[in-house]
Amino acid sequence: MNNREKALDFKKMRAIIWKNWLVMKGDRMRLIPMLIFPVLMISIFGFATTGSPRGLPAALVDEDHSPASMALSQALRAVNAISIRYEVGSEDEAKKLMDDGYTKALIVIPAGFDDALETGATQAKVVVKVDESDATVAQMVRAVLQQTVAAYSRQQALAKLAALQARQQGAGQALEQGAGALDSLSTQLSESIVLRQDAASLNRIAAVLQNDARQAYEQELGVKNQIIGFEESVDVAHPEGTFETNASQSGGLAAAYDDYLAQIQVLEARKAVDAQALAIVAQLLADNARQDAANAASAAAASQTSSAMQASAQSLEGAQVLLEPVAYEEKAAYAQGRKAIDFLLPAIIAMVIFQGATMGMGRALAGEKKDGSLTRVFLTPTSNATILTGTMLFYAFFEGFRSSFLVFAAMVLFGVTLKGSLLVTLLIIMIFAAGCTALGLLLSALANSQEQYMAISMLVSLPTMFLSGVFLPVQTMPPILQGLAELLPLSYAATALRGVMIKGFDLGVVMPQVLILIGFAIAFIAIALVVFKREIV
């Protein structure tokens, strides 16, 4: 026999682990529920989170009896989460139903609901009262009703917008017609301008021709005058001489006259040709001008219509933005297409370990103290460190095993997928289980019986579960509670497990949390060693 008491005796630790396993194995009524518990938890959470709340009873009071209120009533009936079980005449009747526990909410559509919607002068209101006695259900009912009323409100607003849009489209068509008329007027105007221009050109040409003609006429007149002058200069006394003299002159003049006539004819012919050409040119010019004007008018009309349409679209968008200033769009940050249970699993594991270790450790020391079996251990040369470490190791392995079992059960039953490494997940589970066991040992060391242990552990376990962010978001808590949450190992375990299991972090990323968990385990066991009294009272 070894008479020496080592500070840490690994052989004795092994014996303690082995004994605890035999005790656990021998007590099937304890072991089986402990193993079933995690599977039960994951099943409840798994099935509970796959569905939405259904059929929460509600009462409806329609004081308006209008098409709008009936439409809202239908919308409310179409919501699965609530069930309009009662439609009563007054709010008092509905309140009575709620008081008696028949409904969780009452919805009143006040008189004037339809008018308010039609005129838009005031907001049409829906009055809702929720039974606050059940906070969870109240929250659920409130959310569902808010969503339904908001959806209905949006639907009404969109209907009004659609009417506005139709009116705007009518205005657009009128604008288009106006643009057509403008086009036609513009064409006419263009033609008239061209014609006026052509007329001016023709007038100028005509003036030139007239000038030519005048000159020709003046020349002709000059010839005539010469002829007349010749006749007047005939010597009546000697007409022959004069005649003879002037006959030669007259012959020359006649020839010149003929030349002039010929020239005038040529000019007349040219004038006719020119006029014809001018007419053709004027026609062409008019055609081109008409075409250009038509194009320009058409382009202007199209541009105006497009601008009008664009403005209309912009104003529609603006109206919608005014109605819904913030659009809520959610995108999966880490895991596309994952199920709710995937997100819940890390928290459930952390909770199961914490719950198992803190509640289960009552048997470990306090229970053995009470039934005397620890006395037998105290009578042997076994150090406190060996007793505590051996006990802690067993329960850490056991809790680790239970939680691993939970992970596998979740994978098999609900097809849960781990984004990160299974090995790192199990490592975190083991470290956290060791820390929780050490905390359980510390509490167990303080207690002299399982009853005392239960009282002490409740003080620690319940606040821990509610402050660690497993059930309620830490961010919404007052600063003092947020500070307290940072002191809880469960918070770090949940963060680390979420990191690995959902976000796919590797060990390096969650190392700060892992180190903190190791620190907690060491601190708890160290404090347990200090407070653990090897004394039977």
Add this chain to the structure above:
Amino acid sequence: MGCAIETKGLTKKYGKFTAVDNLTLKVEEGELFGLLGPNGAGKTTTIRMLTTLTPQTAGDARVGGFDVLKESAKVRTVIGVVPQQFALFDELTPVENMKYIGELYGMPDDEIAEHTRELLEIVELWDKKDLQAGGFSGGMKQRLSVAAGLLHEPCILFMDEPTTGLDPHSRIALRELTRTLNEEHGITIVYTTHDMDEADKLCSRIGIMNLAKLIEVGTPEELKKKIPRKGARLPSLEDVFIALTTRNE
């Protein structure tokens, strides 16, 4: 000092309450010493101090030559204890219980196995060696407790009211076992009981405690002479006990 016990001014206080007051006692090696007293007299607290389960508030105690405070680990190797409660594991079989206790004493496996068989045969539980102890009767559990207390071959055995709640057959069997251990194996035994007849028949010397103090020590015969005879009949140990503990209240 071998396997003797010696205390000087041994005192234990819980706050203002004194559980054991200035106890000075010597138990010789090989003696079967009976410690008697009414409930709350301080017997169990004395046993706990001597077995290192509770530190004394004042005074000294040496068990098997070792100081109970300064050499508690050594004291544990020379003592065996049969507590009032079963103090073993219901879920384990006798063999498993013995193996666990043996390993905590640092005994080699073969030695544990050998002693287990020997002791379970002595306490007549060898045929039940593979059954869970939780199903045993009170007498069987106490016999297993004795076997566990003797596994590491202690030379001093503390038996704290071991026959409480046992039927007459079991009580007689346990008493005979105790006598055998003392007479044949030479084990020093400190035996507390409320059964005066048992103490009378079993113990070579008896100490009577009352109100935290040791009020009388002597052989049963010596103690019987402490009170006057009632007629021809010699007073019984019970008469002595009643007389002494009543006088001191």
